[in-house]
Amino acid sequence: MRAIARHRFRLLRHQARRAAALRAMVRTSEVAVVALAVLTGAVAGLLAWGMGTAARVLHILLYGIGPEIRLSAAFFVADWRLLLVPALGGLALYGLNNLLRRWRPKPPVDPIEANAMHGGRLSLTDAAVVGAQTILSNGVGASVGLEAGYAQAGGGFASRLGLFFALRRGDLRVLVGAGTAGAIGAAFDAPLTGAFYAFELVIGSYGVAALFPVVASAVTAVLVARALEAGTYAVETLATGPVGNELYPLALLVGLLCGLSAILLMRGVALTEGLLARAIPPAWLRLMLGGLCVGGLAMVSTVALSAGHGALHLAFVTETPARLVLLLMLVKAAASMISVASGFRGGLFFASLLIGALGGKLFAGLVALVLPPGPDPLVLSLVGMSAFGAAVIGAPLAMTFLALETTGSLAVAGLVLAAVAVAGLIVRRLFGYNFATWRFHLRGEAIRSAHDVGWINDLTAGRLMRRDPRSVPAGMTPAAFRQAVPLGAATHAVLLDEQGRYAGLVSVPEVHAAPPETATLAMLARQRDRMLLPGTNAREAMAMFEASEAEALAVVDGPNRRVLGLLTEAHLLRRYGEEIDRRRREEAGIGPG
Known part of the structure; x- marks a missing residue:
């Protein structure tokens, strides 16, 4: 038995050494990271296919x-289904949320937040939770897309894989x-769109080090989805007409209107959410009534239901009167606001594409009334969709590549790029958020993008402080202090009360130069009410140093004011600069992480 136990121990130790060697190889090899990205892309494509199929x-x-029929383009759906399915679906989602809350009481962390605050750490459990919620929400007809679930699933698997290899x-x-x-x-059958979505929203920057893994994953996922014949959200259009220079002023105006309208939509979601929360406190009733409202809007037009893929296709390929286009746009916007505000889980990615396409088509129709025959409605629909x-969404290049x-x-891409730039500038200057960061703001999170700011929270006064500062009683005389602390022994000393x-x-130099009439050190004390906490x-901390004009500050444990250490401004600035340089080198791919 002892021989068998020793053999098993040697085998486990050998396996552990091999695993450690494999992790070390992956950590130091850019090619290995690309290989992990290819594996991630294959799994992401499979997950996108599975989630889209489940919702269908x-x-x-x-x-x-x-x-063969998309829900938002269905012409014949019984009224009782339109009313009951979203309403009962809201109750089902409430029940699912309660079950999931017992399993996972903490709110899920999404990929943007994970990359901004937690160094890319995501939970597969969160991916399962968000995936189930989005599939059910979209499946019962709520006006939300599956994009949040897709991104959570792909990001969650990637994070687990990266943590396994200790990246x-x-x-x-x-x-x-x-x-x-x-x-x-994979969801949009558009690898460039997926890649730049990641660069702009999830990574927060364009870098050489990120280019190869991101592109490899996006291309692999699209190939897997095509092999499975997913076609989940693939956008289809007719051939566009010629694009002349006279369309650029119209595109810029469409971009301006889209930027202003997007701000109204995002603020409308927050306002509707606040009103519903105050008027209908029970979450189950809020979800049920939200679903009932969506069903009522669907009785006007099924464009209100689900993400809107079928309706977007029809918007591109059919002729529609301007009044009807305006009605459809308002119905979709109202359904999306109510769905998100009442508690259904999902994103506004595809709904915003549909609203924008309808808006561009409406704009083309109005121009045609003034200056017949007017611009090509399909071209301005594409411009409106992207802008x-x-x-x-906050991803201008992703929308241009879409x-x-x-x-x-x-030629159309150039026109779209001009409109997208105007729309993005309007939102950036007048609002300052995209929909994801706006939701973070409403939750109290100070996240404006996926730029890595989590390391700043990890770089705390508690970690940077000197833990053995020279401390003396505040009632000590300068003469006694000069004997106890000679010049050069320390730069600052902490005073303690009784x-x-x-x-x-x-x-310390100031005490050594103190005039004879100075009775105690308390008379020379500074920063009595300025101190740092370990979690600052x-x-x-830099803001506090600047406000107090101090060279050093004590770190205390809180209300008890027990001294834990001392932090100097020079040391803080040096460590902060080193960390910034390290992050820049990571982004540029020219140094170790």
Whole structure:
């Protein structure tokens, strides 16, 4: 028995050594990270196919439509289904949320937040929770897309894979971005769209180090989705007409209108959410009534239901009167606001594309009334789709590439790029958020993008402080201090009162130069009410140093004012600069993470 136990121990030790060697190889090899991204892309494509299929099956079963029909383009759905399915679906989602809350009481962390605050650490449990919620919400007809679930699933798998191989913080963030790139690329059958979605929203920057993993994942995911014949959200259009220079002023105006309208939509979601929360406190009733309202809007037009893929296709290929286009746009916007505000889980990615396309088509129709025959409605629909999507989602280049991959026309892409730039500038200057960061803001999170700011929170006064500062009683005389602390022994000393609590700081050279009439050190004390807590991050500490004009500050444990250490401004600035340089080198791919 002992021989068997020794053999097993040697075998386990050998396996552990091999695993450690494999992790070390992956950590130090850029090619290995790309290989992980390819694996991530394959899994993301499979997950996107599975989630899209699950939602489609729910549409078929619950609404009685054929497998070839998209819900938002269905012409014949019984009124009782339109009213009951979203309402009862809201109750079902409430029950699912309660079950999931017992399993996972903490709110899920999404890929943007994970990359911004947690160095790319995501939970597969969160991916399962968000995936189930989005599939059910979309499946019962709520006006939300599956993009949040796709991104969560791809990012969650990528994070777990990266943590298994103990990737550095920078590489882990890139791999999470690659996972979301694969998921979005597979969903839209658009690898460039997925890649730039990851760069702009999940990684927060364009870097050489991130290029190869992100592109590899996006392309692999799209190939997997095509092999499975997913076509989840693939945008289809007719061939566009010629694009002349006279369309550029119209495109810029469409971009301006889309930017302003996107701000109204995002603020409308927050306002509706606040009103519903105050008027209908029970969450189950809020979800049920929200679903009932969506069903009522669907009785006007089924464009209100689900993400709107079928309706977007019809918007591109059919002629529609301007009044009807305006009605459809308002119905979709109202359904999306109510769905998100009442508690259904999902994103506004695809809904914003549909609203923007309808808006561009409406604009083309109005121009045609004034200056017949007017511009090509399809071209301005594509411009509106991309500009409004960029304004809401916050990914201008991703939306430009979506138009390019949809049409294959560089001329249309140039027109779209101009409109997207205007829409993005309007939202950036007048609002300052995209929909994801706006939701973070409403929750009290100070996240404006996926730029890695989590390391700032990790760089705290508690970690940077000197833990053995020279401390003396505040009632000590300068003469006694000069004998106890000679010049050069320290730059600052911490004063303690009779109870051992913090009472201020003194400069050692200043005490040595104190006039004879100085009775106690308390007369020379500074920063009596200025101190740091162990959890104060580097940015907050720098602001406090600047406000107090101090060279050093004590770190105390809180209300008890027990001294834990001393932090100097010079040391803080040096460590902060080193960390910034390290992050820049990571992004540029020219140094270790």
